[in-house]
Amino acid sequence: xxYIELENISFEYPNQTLALNxxxxxxxxxxxxxxxxxxxxxxxxxxxxxxxxxxxxxxxYVIDGEEQKCKRKDRNKLxxxxxxxxxxxxxxxxxxxxxxxxxxGAINAGMKGxxxxxxxxxxxxxxQTHELKKKPPHQLSYGQKKRVAIAGVLACKPEVLxxxxxxxxxxxxxxxxTIQILEDLHKQxxxxxxxxxxxxxxxxxxxxxxxxxxxxxxxxxxxxxxLDDEILLENAGLExxxxxxxxxxxxxxxxxxxxxxxxxx
Amino acid sequence: xxxxxxxxxxxxKLAWHPFEKFTFFVAFLLxxxxxxxxLAPFLVVACISIFFLTHGLSLKALLQIAAxxxxxxxxxxxxxxxxxxxxxxxxxxxxxxxxxxxxxxxxSLDTGVFIIGKAMGAMFAFYFLILTSPIDEIEYLLRKMKxxxxxxxxxxxxxxxxxxxxxxxxxxxxxxxxxxxxxxxxSSIRSLGMLVSAVLVKSLVHADFSQQALLNRGYRGQxxxxxxxxxxxxxxxxxxxxxMISLLTIGQLRL
Numbered sequence: 185x186x187y188i189e190l191e192n193i194s195f196e197y198p199n200q201t202l203a204l205n206x207x208x209x210x211x212x213x214x215x216x217x218x219x220x221x222x223x224x225x226x227x228x229x230x231x232x233x234x235x236x237x238x239x240x241x242x243x244x245y246v247i248d249g250e251e252q253k254c255k256r257k258d259r260n261k262l263x264x265x266x267x268x269x270x271x272x273x274x275x276x277x278x279x280x281x282x283x284x285x286x287x288x289g290a291i292n293a294g295m296k297g298x299x300x301x302x303x304x305x306x307x308x309x310x311x312q313t314h315e316l317k318k319k320p321p322h323q324l325s326y327g328q329k330k331r332v333a334i335a336g337v338l339a340c341k342p343e344v345l346x347x348x349x350x351x352x353x354x355x356x357x358x359x360x361x362t363i364q365i366l367e368d369l370h371k372q373x374x375x376x377x378x379x380x381x382x383x384x385x386x387x388x389x390x391x392x393x394x395x396x397x398x399x400x401x402x403x404x405x406x407x408x409x410x411l412d413d414e415i416l417l418e419n420a421g422l423e424x425x426x427x428x429x430x431x432x433x434x435x436x437x438x439x440x441x442x443x444x445x446x447x448x449x
Numbered sequence: 450x451x452x453x454x455x456x457x458x459x460x461x462k463l464a465w466h467p468f469e470k471f472t473f474f475v476a477f478l479l480x481x482x483x484x485x486x487x488l489a490p491f492l493v494v495a496c497i498s499i500f501f502l503t504h505g506l507s508l509k510a511l512l513q514i515a516a517x518x519x520x521x522x523x524x525x526x527x528x529x530x531x532x533x534x535x536x537x538x539x540x541x542x543x544x545x546x547x548x549x550x551x552x553x554x555x556x557s558l559d560t561g562v563f564i565i566g567k568a569m570g571a572m573f574a575f576y577f578l579i580l581t582s583p584i585d586e587i588e589y590l591l592r593k594m595k596x597x598x599x600x601x602x603x604x605x606x607x608x609x610x611x612x613x614x615x616x617x618x619x620x621x622x623x624x625x626x627x628x629x630x631x632x633x634x635x636s637s638i639r640s641l642g643m644l645v646s647a648v649l650v651k652s653l654v655h656a657d658f659s660q661q662a663l664l665n666r667g668y669r670g671q672x673x674x675x676x677x678x679x680x681x682x683x684x685x686x687x688x689x690x691x692x693m694i695s696l697l698t699i700g701q702l703r704l
Contacts, residue, residue, distance in 0.1 A: 237661045263667045275658035278609050279674060280585040287675030292667030300675060320584060322612040340666055 185249065186210035187375060188234070188344065193243035195233055203229035204240065205399040211392070213343070214373040216366075218386040218407065221396035222421045227379035228271070230396070231346045234377070236262040248343070264293050267342030271349040273326070273333035282324070282332050283317035290339035303339055310368055311335040312361065327358030334365060344375040351382055363389075387411055387425035388442045395420045408439060459504045459580045466681040467586035468593070469689075474578040476689040480696025481570025487563050489700035490570030496692075497573040501580070514576060515569075522568055530561035584608055589676055602672050613655065618648050 188211040195204040203226050211217050219227045232238040233245070236252060236259040245252045247265060252258050267289075270276050279285035283304070290303050308314045311331045321329060330350070337345065350366075351359045366389070369376055380386060386393060386407050393407040397420050403410050410416060411425050424432075427446045431439055440446035463470070477497065481490045501511055530553045532538065543552030553561075578587070591601050621644050625631065630640035 232661070235665050237664055259664065260667065260669065263665055268662075268665045270658065270662055272658070274613055275655060276662040278606060278659060278663070279672075280588055280605055280608060281583070283677070284585060284674035288668075288672065289666035291673045291675065292669070304675065318583070321609065336666065 185246075187213040187215075187248060189244070189246040190234075191244040191246075193233060193240040193245060195229055195238055195240045197229075203399050204233065207243070207399075207401055209394060209401065209404065211344075211375060211377065213375055214370070215375055216370060216389060216391045217375075217377045217394065218390035218392070219377065219379040219394045219396060220381070220383065220386060220420070220422060221379075221402075224398075225396040226399040227396055228348055229399070231268055231348055231377070231379065234344075234346055235266045235268040237268075263289075263342075264340060265342055266344045266346065267337035267340055268346045269334050269337050269348065269350065271352055273329035276333045276336065277321040277329060280320055281317065282313060282319055282321065285321065285332060286313070286317075286335045286339050288339075289336055290341075293340045303341065307335045307338040310338065311365055327354055327361070330354065330358065331361065331365075334362070338369075342374075344377065345369060347376070347378040349380060350378055351380060351385070383411065383423055384425045384427070384443075387427060395422070397421070408441065412439065459501060459506055463504065463581045464679050465581075465685065466679045467582055467589050468681055469685040470578060470581050470586070471590050472686055472689040473692070474574055476693035476696065477574035477577060478571055479693055480700065481567055481574055483697055484567065484570075484700030486700060486702055487566040488702070489696045490566040492696065492699065493570040494573045497577050500577070506580075515573075518568075518572060522565060526561045526565050529564060530557050532557055585674075586678065589678065598671060605672065610652070610655065610659075614648055614652055617651050618644065621647055 188209070190207055190209040193204055193207040194202070196202050205226075207226075207230065219230065221227055229238065233240050247262070252262060277285050279288060286304055286307060287300065290300055295303055305314075308317065311334050313328070313332050313335050316324060316328055316332065321332065324332065334347075334350075347366075350362050354362065363385075366376055366378075390407045392404070393410050394404050395402040395410060395416060402420050403413075403416055411422075412428055414424065417424055427440055427443060431446070436449060438449065440449055477493045481493045484490060498511055502508065531551065532540070532553060534550050535548060537543065537550050538552075538554060540550075540552040540554045541558065543550055545551075582590075588601060588605055591604065625640050625644060629636075631637045
């Protein structure tokens with residue numbers, strides 16, 4: 185059985201907007217999953233259901249063999265398994281200093297004393313936030329805030345990490361830093377699920393791709409196959425990755441998997 | 450920007466336990482308030498000014514922070530110093546305007562100077578606490594003083610989110626201004642109303658997202674954080690206690 189199983193999940197907001205319509209999805213442990221789609225396609229709503237903040241009105245959600253019910257007790261257990269990094273770090277950072285903000289989730293997860301300090305050191309090293317620890321969040325740059333937001337979620341030691349638009353408004357260097365954090369997490373066998381509009385990154389990075397539109401899943405599969413399907417891309421309002429576009433123009437027989445491989449060809 | 454961050458040179462150089470700083474603050478505050486003469490508050494202002502100057506604050510910055518509440522203070526004190534009467538009185542200065550005598554006497558002047566001295570002393574004591582203690586140390590002190598969690602959490606969240614709302618308000622205001630929203634009195638009133646409603650909506654949406662983010666990190670009605678501070682030294686307590694006793698003694702002198 186997959187680590188995460190969603191069966192016919194539907195979610196409607198109180199204003200009767202159907203955000204998720206009969207979503208079925210399975211994610212293996214340690215997998216790198218990317219969710220793509222136009223704005224309003226239901227990516228963020230899917231993430232909010234996965235981390236237990238929204239409860240699906242219909243369907244079944246199973247994680248690590250445990251079915252999640254719409255109870256507060258389940259949500260309190262779920263936050264240790266699934267961490268969610270919001271698109272806008274401003275909504276996530278609330279404490280008076282970076283160090284306190286990072287410690288908040290770890291303390292709620294039951295850590296204290298040496299274990300807490302080791303955990304904080306580990307996440308601050310991974311996210312390069314050591315030198316920021318005494319600063320108040322409003323003195324940080326946007327990229328720094330994003331790194332602190334990731335550190336705050338990682339401190340809860342979740343097995344699954346959800347990142348909503350992790351590269352939004354980041355400069356090139358900050359984007360590279362974030363990709364490095366994702367690589368480190370992948371090496372630790374964490375399951376990573378991101379929603380993004382960066383189709384070139386998805387093509388090179390993801391093990392599995394989910395294409396969404398109007399609250400439904402249009403297609404699920406390997407990004408190398410799905411992103412080569414022009415009809416699907418047009419239907420979902422997506423662009424073909426640059427590597428594939430140029431490969432097609434040049435009539436290359438092979439489809440390089442990364443930009444490096446492409447440049448070698 | 451908050452005053453504690455604008456002039457944070459002092460806190461950067463002061464590695465004391467928050468409670469040590471707090472005892473100095475209490476000593477200065479009580480020394481200023483429980484006094485019968487103007488000498489004790491003057492000594493408090495002088496001591497704290499010398500402390501700031503020797504810990505990296507420039508004279509210009511010191512004068513700036515001293516001048517901040519001066520306008521409020523002067524308005525309040527002028528009403529005490531100034532005497533308006535139908536009848537003439539013993540005064541240092543007096544002038545007659547129509548049927549009224551306006552001026553100030555020795556007693557009213559002494560009272561005004563005494564009140565302004567007390568207020569300056571207390572204000573400098575607060576500056577001492579604010580400029581030497583980052584916000585997380587003040588939060589730590591509030592927790593140690595058993596202030597209810599609800600108030601501390603309100604304090605923490607207000608400190609954090611007021612900066613976001615101020616930034617949003619500024620951006621919104623500039624965006625309106627660039628579109629001639631404040632060209633006349635009526636359009637200014639309308640634009641200001643729209644600005645306030647936009648800030649309100651933004652704060653509601655932001656609060657909703659923030660609550661989701663807190664729940665996602667296991668928030669169950671109580672905020673607990675990792676506290677790291679300099680070690681507390683009992684020896685350091687003797688100095689503020691000595692200062693407080695000295696100031697209280699000086700404050701009781703009849704000058």
